[in-house]
Amino acid sequence: MKAVRFNQFGGPEVLGIVDLPDPHPGPGQVRIAVRAAGVNPSDWKKRKGLMDRELPQMLGHEAAGVVDELGEGVADVAVGDRVFGFSGEGAAQAELAVLDHYAPIPASLDFPGAAALPAAIETATRALDQLGVGSGSTLLINGASGSVGSAAVQLAVVRGTRVIGTASPANHEYLRSLGAEPVAYGSGLVGRVRVLAPDGVDEALDVAGSGVLPELIELTGGTEHVVTVADFAGAQRYGVTFSRGDAGRAVHVLAEIGELIEAGRFSLPVAQTFPLAEIAEAHRVSEDGHVRGKLVLLVG
Numbered sequence: 001m002k003a004v005r006f007n008q009f010g011g012p013e014v015l016g017i018v019d020l021p022d023p024h025p026g027p028g029q030v031r032i033a034v035r036a037a038g039v040n041p042s043d044w045k046k047r048k049g050l051m052d053r054e055l056p057q058m059l060g061h062e063a064a065g066v067v068d069e070l071g072e073g074v075a076d077v078a079v080g081d082r083v084f085g086f087s088g089e090g091a092a093q094a095e096l097a098v099l100d101h102y103a104p105i106p107a108s109l110d111f112p113g114a115a116a117l118p119a120a121i122e123t124a125t126r127a128l129d130q131l132g133v134g135s136g137s138t139l140l141i142n143g144a145s146g147s148v149g150s151a152a153v154q155l156a157v158v159r160g161t162r163v164i165g166t167a168s169p170a171n172h173e174y175l176r177s178l179g180a181e182p183v184a185y186g187s188g189l190v191g192r193v194r195v196l197a198p199d200g201v202d203e204a205l206d207v208a209g210s211g212v213l214p215e216l217i218e219l220t221g222g223t224e225h226v227v228t229v230a231d232f233a234g235a236q237r238y239g240v241t242f243s244r245g246d247a248g249r250a251v252h253v254l255a256e257i258g259e260l261i262e263a264g265r266f267s268l269p270v271a272q273t274f275p276l277a278e279i280a281e282a283h284r285v286s287e288d289g290h291v292r293g294k295l296v297l298l299v300g
Helices: 041-047 111-115 118-131 147-158 169-178 189-196 213-220 232-238 252-262 276-288
Strands: 002-006 015-019 030-039 062-070 082-086 096-099 101-104 138-142 162-166 181-183 203-206 226-228 270-275 294-298
Touching: 002 276, 015 276, 030 111, 030 276, 041 276, 062 096, 062 111, 082 096, 082 111, 082 118, 082 252, 101 252, 111 270, 111 294, 118 147, 118 203, 118 226, 118 252, 138 147, 138 213, 147 162, 147 169, 147 252, 162 189, 169 181, 181 189, 189 213, 203 213, 213 226, 213 232, 226 232, 270 276, 276 294
Parallel strands: 138 162, 138 203, 162 181, 203 226, 270 294
Antiparallel strands: 002 015, 030 062, 030 096, 030 294, 062 082, 082 101
8 A cells, every 4th residue: 555654854855655565453443445634733743753753654643434344343334334533553644544443424524524523623522521611611722723723612612611712813703603702812812811701711722832821821710720732841831731642532522523513513624635645745734834724635
């Protein structure tokens, strides 16, 4: 099979498409013929050597496609079914991928739309669960217009939460369409939020990693009410929870999201698609950081 791999750390030019042996599923896993795979900021961070240090590396944590091989004990899907989910090996940007966690693709979604979901909805749900976000509370999301942020907005609204979201003015109408009250990010954030919530907010989620943890702590009244998914150094400095998947992933959302999508209560736009061969360009666009919605590779 053809797959994305890099043999040294560096810029997008180190990425290559190589021929590798076909993978096979273990117990409880399925293999899919990949039709689309999501691109995430963690991909270019790995490529630059900012995360895992082993070489060579493959890429891709999420994919959608058609089941073509079942692992031992799998009885909830059949060969030929459309599914989306997670590659535990981080090797989903390939013609074939083994999925550890998966769910049927909602009927109204195509493969790119399904591939856009897993990382964003899992990250958002995990953070909301850690914060205990629920009905009647007010949540501030810093960086609310990206894929994880917009997922968190919608999933919090479903829980009955009031959401205030930071974004550039160009994205304020988009946030309103998702059910959030927008505010501009940058200097003076605390004052702008207090105009909407004079007594502060109950919880805050930092998706942008833009150095605002002190302001979020001030607005919530304590570090225990703040979670970041993007600022590891800041979390250590200020005593805030940094949410990461190795502490327990919210994979339950894979099976739950379809009902919300079919009811018109959740959507995650695909911002741009790229053929697998244009993986380097996908990294350049992702690293630029000005994407509303998800970047997706088209495979097969």
